[in-house]
Amino acid sequence: MPGLDRGLVEHKLPIKEGYLPVKQARRRMSMETELEVKEEVERLVKAGFIKPTIYVDWLSNIVPVLKRKTRAVRICVDYRNLNEASPKDEYPMPMANMLEDGAAHN
Structure with a gap:
């Protein structure tokens, strides 16, 4: 988002040691589907949800x-x-029903 400090809003994913970056081969799709995908990507770029790199x-x-x-x-x-x-993740998210049961006793 414009105007925010990158240190505050930027996320970084940790990668295990020994893993090299993977570039997947391009997935084939029909011309109609490819046009629809391009339209959807352009819509997301215009909305500011994604940006080209x-x-x-x-x-x-x-x-x-x-x-x-x-x-x-x-x-x-x-x-x-x-x-x-x-x-x-060492501490996975708790199950929703466990949270509800815990909140019900308060």
Whole structure:
């Protein structure tokens, strides 16, 4: 976001030792799907949710997902390689029902 200190809002992912960056090969898709994906990416760029970058260490594919009812394209990103290289959280998030039970006694 413009005007905010990068040290305050910038996130960095820790990577396990011994893992090298992975650049996935381009995923093939039909021309119609590719055009819909480009339109969705342009919409997200204009909205300020994503921004283009030129030099990346990790490169993950866009995975188009068609919504059943509207047939609109939703884009997802394949982060399997990055997830494998990230250390697991020592303190996972508690289950929602455990939080509700704990709050009910207050």
